[in-house]
Amino acid sequence: MLRALKDLPDAVAIAEPGRELTYREFDDRASRLAAALEDAGVRAGDTVACYLYNGAAYLETVYAAFKLGAVPANANYRYPGEELSELLTDADAAALVFGGALADRVTHAAGHVRTLKLLVRAGDPPADGPAGPDVPELEDLLAAHAPREPRPRPGSDRLFMYTGGTTGKPKGVMWQLGDLLHSIPVLRQAGVTELPKTLDDAASFAVAAHHEGRAPTTMPVVPLMHATGLFNTMGTLLVGGGWSRHGTAGGLDPVYVWQTLAEREVGTLFVAGNAVCRPLVDEHPAAFPIARQTSPSHLTSRGVQMASTTPQPSDGALLVISAHAGDFVWRAGGAIALAAERGQRAKVLCLSFGERGESARAWREGLRLDEIKELRRTEATNAAAALGAEIEFLDAGDYPLLETPELVDRIVRVYREVNPAVVLTHTLADPYNGDHPAAARMALQARVLAQAVGYDAPGEPLGAPPVFFFEPHQPEQCDFKPNVLLDITAVFERKRKAMECLPAQQHMWDYYTEHKQQLAVMQEDVDALEAQELMYATDPGGTAESSIRSDLAALRGRRALAKMLAREQRGNVPA
Numbered sequence: 001m002l003r004a005l006k007d008l009p010d011a012v013a014i015a016e017p018g019r020e021l022t023y024r025e026f027d028d029r030a031s032r033l034a035a036a037l038e039d040a041g042v043r044a045g046d047t048v049a050c051y052l053y054n055g056a057a058y059l060e061t062v063y064a065a066f067k068l069g070a071v072p073a074n075a076n077y078r079y080p081g082e083e084l085s086e087l088l089t090d091a092d093a094a095a096l097v098f099g100g101a102l103a104d105r106v107t108h109a110a111g112h113v114r115t116l117k118l119l120v121r122a123g124d125p126p127a128d129g130p131a132g133p134d135v136p137e138l139e140d141l142l143a144a145h146a147p148r149e150p151r152p153r154p155g156s157d158r159l160f161m162y163t164g165g166t167t168g169k170p171k172g173v174m175w176q177l178g179d180l181l182h183s184i185p186v187l188r189q190a191g192v193t194e195l196p197k198t199l200d201d202a203a204s205f206a207v208a209a210h211h212e213g214r215a216p217t218t219m220p221v222v223p224l225m226h227a228t229g230l231f232n233t234m235g236t237l238l239v240g241g242g243w244s245r246h247g248t249a250g251g252l253d254p255v256y257v258w259q260t261l262a263e264r265e266v267g268t269l270f271v272a273g274n275a276v277c278r279p280l281v282d283e284h285p286a287a288f289p290i291a292r293q294t295s296p297s298h299l300t301s302r303g304v305q306m307a308s309t310t311p312q313p314s315d316g317a318l319l320v321i322s323a324h325a326g327d328f329v330w331r332a333g334g335a336i337a338l339a340a341e342r343g344q345r346a347k348v349l350c351l352s353f354g355e356r357g358e359s360a361r362a363w364r365e366g367l368r369l370d371e372i373k374e375l376r377r378t379e380a381t382n383a384a385a386a387l388g389a390e391i392e393f394l395d396a397g398d399y400p401l402l403e404t405p406e407l408v409d410r411i412v413r414v415y416r417e418v419n420p421a422v423v424l425t426h427t428l429a430d431p432y433n434g435d436h437p438a439a440a441r442m443a444l445q446a447r448v449l450a451q452a453v454g455y456d457a458p459g460e461p462l463g464a465p466p467v468f469f470f471e472p473h474q475p476e477q478c479d480f481k482p483n484v485l486l487d488i489t490a491v492f493e494r495k496r497k498a499m500e501c502l503p504a505q506q507h508m509w510d511y512y513t514e515h516k517q518q519l520a521v522m523q524e525d526v527d528a529l530e531a532q533e534l535m536y537a538t539d540p541g542g543t544a545e546s547s548i549r550s551d552l553a554a555l556r557g558r559r560a561l562a563k564m565l566a567r568e569q570r571g572n573v574p575a
Contacts, residue, residue: 008210008240014056015264016245021056023240026063029056031147033064033120033138037095038148040118044069046094047160050225051075051084051106053099054245057122057138058224059233061097066157067148070094073160073172074225081108087170088113091160100124103132110135153199161227175454206240215241220270221257221280227453228272236268254279316421317345319465321411323401323426323439324354325380325393326502331470332424333387333495334488340388341491347418348384348391349411351439353377357399361503383501387494401435403442409457411446416459423447423467427478436472443467 014021021029042048048065050072052058065072073091075084077099085108088096092115098106100123110119110133119135157177162170209215218236220229220243236243244264257280260266271277318339322328328336328348339346353359353376355369362372377393384391392414396407425443426436449455450462472478488495 008207011210011240012242013237014059014243014245016055019056026056026060028147029142030060030063030067031150032142032145033060033097034067035145035148036120036136036141037064037070037118038068039145040095042068042070042094042117046070047073047091048095048097049073049075049088049091049093051077051096051098051102052122052224053077053101054220054224054229055122056245057097057099059237059243062159062230062234065159067150069153069157071158071160071174074162074230076162076170076225077102077223079105081105085109085112087162088116090170091162091172094118095120097122097138098132101126104130106132161230173454202238206238210240215239216268217242217244217264217266218268218270219244219257219260219264219266221252221276222270222272226272228270231453232268232270252276252279254282317347317418319415319418319420319423320346320348320389321423321425321439321443322348322350323433323435324352324358324398325350325376326354326358326383327426327436329380329383329387329495329498329502331426331472333383333498334491335424335470335486336384336387336389337491337494337498338486338488341494344421345418346387346389347414347420348380348389349414350380350391350393351396351407351411351442352398352401352435353380353393353395354398356397357433357435379502383498386498386501398435401438403438408442408446408449411442412450412455412457413459415446415450415462416457419460419462420465423465424470425467427469427472427480429478430472431477432474440469 008023010022010024012020013023013026037048046068048061048068048070050058050061052061062072073093075087075096079087081104084105088109089112093113094115095118096106096109096113096116097120100121103121103125106119107130109116119133120138120141121132121135122138125131159175159177160172161175162172206215216236216239218232218241220226220233222229224230224233233243242264244260244266257269261269269280271280318336320328320332320336322331328350336346336348353373355372355376359372359376362375367375373395380393381391394407394410396402423443426440428437428440430436444467447462447465447467450457451464453461455461468484469480471482472480475482
């Protein structure tokens with residue numbers, strides 16, 4: 001592809017502090033490295049590992065491997081020597097290109113990974129540290145080799161993407177490039193509606209996108225060893241865009257990010273997680289005159305909840321995953337009504353109708369199972385309408401609600417369709433109702449799968465919408481510790497109307513309404529006593545003041561206890 005961009009030879013492909021590489025220069029360097037790898041015995045299908053910080057050398061290594069039909073693989077630059085050796089051994093690595101700053105960590109691999117045919121150091125090792133193994137330096141190697149002549153590609157190029165190993169040893173995922181290209185957001189931003197069929201078609205599109213101003217200038221504020229960084233960078237280069245390095249090796253410099261964004265007119269940032277985003281938010285461009293006039297038009301993320309830069313609540317969707325047809329009304333009705341009132345899309349996903357375990361009245365009246373299901377469907381549909389929400393039923397059965405791969409897959413598809421900004425579901429513990437934690441576990445598992453670029457389901461992969469557990473009936477028994485409160489006072493009557501749509505559980509209507517009234521009376525009593533407390537402030541230590549203070553302390557304690565047990569009813573809903 002780099003060779004095919006003959007009409008963009010002088011367009012900047014890669015920019016990093018102190019230098020720029022045009023597409024012609026980038027292709028020349030990758031072709032020379034491919035020749036060096038081939039001379040060392042690396043062949044099609046062999047693994048070429050990248051143990052590098054972000055920069056031109058990382059991309060040159062990846063594209064050099066592609067030119068050979070070899071398989072590039074990421075190696076986390078945080079791995080020490082023995083962990084690096086384990087990964088390289090698992091990958092059967094034939095070559096390793098590593099950063100000079102990481103040279104001392106490569107010594108173990110150089111002596112223990114028997115499949116390695118070539119090690120290449122990119123950059124000088126630290127002046128005050130170990131020099132690492134005695135191997136060729138990248139610039140010397142490039143100077144010693146002529147560019148490898150282009151050869152026909154088989155169309156089956158692959159790459160390894162190793163996980164971070166947070167739940168065990170790193171595991172390599174094999175990607176076919178043809179499959180990968182279907183899920184790179186930056187391609188759509190450049191106007192790609194259908195992947196090109198031939199290399200010439202791809203090159204023609206890239207040239208047109210560049211000349212028409214549709215080719216993006218991007219900057220990954222995330223390591224290239226991370227899929228978000230590498231995959232979207234590949235998409236940038238595929239459409240003739242420009243790539244900028246985000247700053248210091250192995251670290252994050254928010255000031256540099258914002259300044260570079262302005263200087264290079266970066267239109268898209270690639271980020272991953274709050275650990276990256278929050279420092280960027282803290283160092284907002286308003287603090288830097290050079291960046292005040294520029295902001296990214298796209299923010300591509302995996303695993304991030306942005307505070308100041310994500311859409312406001314009216315723009316996000318709320319997804320509520322409910323084990324039974326009535327749960328969403330009692331547990332999250334106020335939150336749903338509040339979201340609808342704000343203009344958000346709200347969708348309820350009922351995994352079952354609650355036909356066996358939560359429809360006692362219907363069973364006593366002699367209704368059949370199919371009649372009970374239809375009854376609960378109608379009730380829940382009316383309740384959702386009263387709250388302003390959509391509703392969908394999966395009819396997975398209850399008591400017990402069984403966790404199956406098929407059911408999780410159906411939930412994944414709802415995630416992809418809704419693309420929620422926030423998810424509400426049950427707690428992971430409930431000793432009195434096993435269906436509730438089962439629903440929560442499946443909701444969490446489906447959320448992870450819905451984020452996976454390679455998961456086979458319609459729609460785009462998710463970011464990482466936060467999941468909150470709504471308050472269970474007995475919080476103290478379910479280890480429920482609220483950390484988010486919503487004021488639903490303005491929409492409580494909508495919740496009351498929704499509750500009245502569920503006559504099968506009529507006993508719950510008054511339960512929730514009475515708590516609201518009790519808390520309101522407590523608040524009035526506290527307000528009155530606080531006023532009397534002020535009246536007696538000139539009589540310190542007097543009997544009247546002591547009595548009032550004692551009553552006030554008791555009322556405040558009762559109010560706190562009531563709030564803990566029924567936050568939602570007065571308007572404070574643990575979301």
